[in-house]
Amino acid sequence: MKVLVTGGAGYIGSTTASALEDAGHTPIILDSLIRGRREYAVRYPFYEGDIADRELLGRIFREHPDIGATLHFAALIVVPESVAHPYLYYHENVVKSLELFRALDELGCERIIFSSSASIYGSNTGSDFKVSEDTPHAPDSPYARTKHMIEMALEDMSRALHFRSIALRYFNPIGADPAMRTGPYDEAPTHVLDILADVASGRIPIFRITGVDWPTRDGSGIRDYLHVWDLARAHVLAVERFDAAFDAFGGDFIPINLGSGRGVTVRELVAAFETVWGKPIAKEEAPPRDGDVAGAYASADRAAKLLGWKTELPLTQTIADALRWVHEVRPRMLGY
Numbered sequence: 001m002k003v004l005v006t007g008g009a010g011y012i013g014s015t016t017a018s019a020l021e022d023a024g025h026t027p028i029i030l031d032s033l034i035r036g037r038r039e040y041a042v043r044y045p046f047y048e049g050d051i052a053d054r055e056l057l058g059r060i061f062r063e064h065p066d067i068g069a070t071l072h073f074a075a076l077i078v079v080p081e082s083v084a085h086p087y088l089y090y091h092e093n094v095v096k097s098l099e100l101f102r103a104l105d106e107l108g109c110e111r112i113i114f115s116s117s118a119s120i121y122g123s124n125t126g127s128d129f130k131v132s133e134d135t136p137h138a139p140d141s142p143y144a145r146t147k148h149m150i151e152m153a154l155e156d157m158s159r160a161l162h163f164r165s166i167a168l169r170y171f172n173p174i175g176a177d178p179a180m181r182t183g184p185y186d187e188a189p190t191h192v193l194d195i196l197a198d199v200a201s202g203r204i205p206i207f208r209i210t211g212v213d214w215p216t217r218d219g220s221g222i223r224d225y226l227h228v229w230d231l232a233r234a235h236v237l238a239v240e241r242f243d244a245a246f247d248a249f250g251g252d253f254i255p256i257n258l259g260s261g262r263g264v265t266v267r268e269l270v271a272a273f274e275t276v277w278g279k280p281i282a283k284e285e286a287p288p289r290d291g292d293v294a295g296a297y298a299s300a301d302r303a304a305k306l307l308g309w310k311t312e313l314p315l316t317q318t319i320a321d322a323l324r325w326v327h328e329v330r331p332r333m334l335g336y
């Protein structure tokens with residue numbers, strides 16, 4: 001199937017494009033390259049531009065009338081930036097997604113799969129930190145609120161217009177494509193595993209365990225980490241099983257958690273990292289970052305039932321893939 005991939009030059013969108021290709025589908029990339037990488041986009045038919053550009057969307061569907069589904073990844077995703085620049089985030093994420101959805105409806109696209117985020121649950125996780133799709137939303141940053149608002153709009157538009165939609169709520173995707181085609185590319189990484197890899201290579205002097213007094217089993221933050229390749233595979237299944245999922249679930253809109261169903265604390269992640277790396281890394285305890293939360297992990301039953309998906313790659317492989325990427329491929333790509 002031909003699949004329109006907005007944000008297909010970004011970290012998750014590009015990895016998903018590879019997974020689509022491996023499964024015999026054809027990704028068509030739409031990306032503004034404001035944050036994405038040109039070398040990720042040009043592997044496929046590529047349109048450089050904005051998701052709210054109706055004329056461009058019209059051209060894409062004229063040139064590829066057989067597009068069967070749209071995967072909508074394109075978004076700004078940095079929480080502190082969203083706190084400092086809320087208008088930018090509401091405009092780029094919410095307003096432009098509404099324009100995209102309206103245009104997709106007019107162009108006859110019947111299947112939309114939206115990249116949502118577990119951050120919409122906020123701190124609303126109860127004492128066991130497990131959240132299901134029915135856990136009430138409590139988004140606590142402008143970024144998370146944009147995901148929450150887009151989901152609400154998408155649900156309402158799915159009911160009223162001609163398309164149906166699935167919102168995939170990601171927990172913490174980490175690692176890189178096991179075939180090393182794509183991976184994270186921030187020069188100054190903010191995610192925990194990329195920071196650990198930079199500490200191992202000496203680019204960052206010490207790892208700070210940010211938050212040691214959370215009500216978790218060892219006081220450090222808990223998250224549901226999943227290999228980005230497992231996440232990419234979930235999108236392929238969402239495309240392939242889209243209609244069957246609605247046959248089973250009903251309605252016009254389905255939210256689905258994508259996580260491993262297992263919580264891992266920062267201290268546990270560091271221990272696993274040191275095992276894979278083969279030696280201890282420099283580390284110290286530190287206060288939580290601004291806006292940090294204790295964390296959450298997924299009830300992933302719905303993904304298993306509707307998509308036949310569960311995570312397959314163990315944390316050790318995820319760490320090994322991240323290390324290869326950060327130490328061997330990323331320096332060549334970024335030229336340092």
Ligand code: UFG
Nearest residue numbers: 077078079117119190191192195208209210211221222266
């Ligand atoms: N952590 C450290 N040291 C660091 C960096 C992180 O101990 O140097 C800890 C954090 O305190 C947290 C855990 O590692 O407990 C994970 O942190 P990440 O930043 O990797 O992930 P978060 O879940 O905190 O946040 C991520 C993205 C956000 C996004 C959120 C939900 O950074 O942009 O997931 O989708 F909003």
